[in-house]
Amino acid sequence: MSDYENQSASDKELQEFMMIEKQKAQVNEQIHEFHGICWEKCIGKPSTKLDHATETCLSNCVDRFIDTSLLITQRFAQILQRQSSGGM
């Protein structure tokens, strides 16, 4: 391989690495956000372990929060569409 080819292969690998790390960081950031929200909803007084009801609440909380975000996104898009098609 020439120096140039070597370098561009290396750049590509680095770019790919950065893209993957960025995605991982975004997922992580999302987990922090969900956790902040669901901690408030589901956790009472800290005890020696998470009981079953709390575990169920936490995992439902994540799913329902995502459902809510999707629903709101859809409805919001509809509102915008109605407004732009002359409604107001």
Add this chain to the structure above:
Amino acid sequence: MAHVDKSEIMDQVKQQIAVANAQELLSQMSTKCFAKCINKPGTSLDGSEQKCISLCMDRFMDSWNLIARAYGQRLQREQSKN
């Protein structure tokens, strides 16, 4: 770019991300567990407050991991839909 530099950059990036993640956890943990455990701030942290804080930190990590798992499962479900 020399080969050595690239893996050095990768390591640095990974390390910086790990540090940022730890800082975020630490800061959230302080805020959330202070709110849960310190009702009326006194002249020092008493024994029961300290115990509450240590339970809170453990439950914080448990719930964080549970949420990471639940989110991971949701992402997989969404991907298999498409």
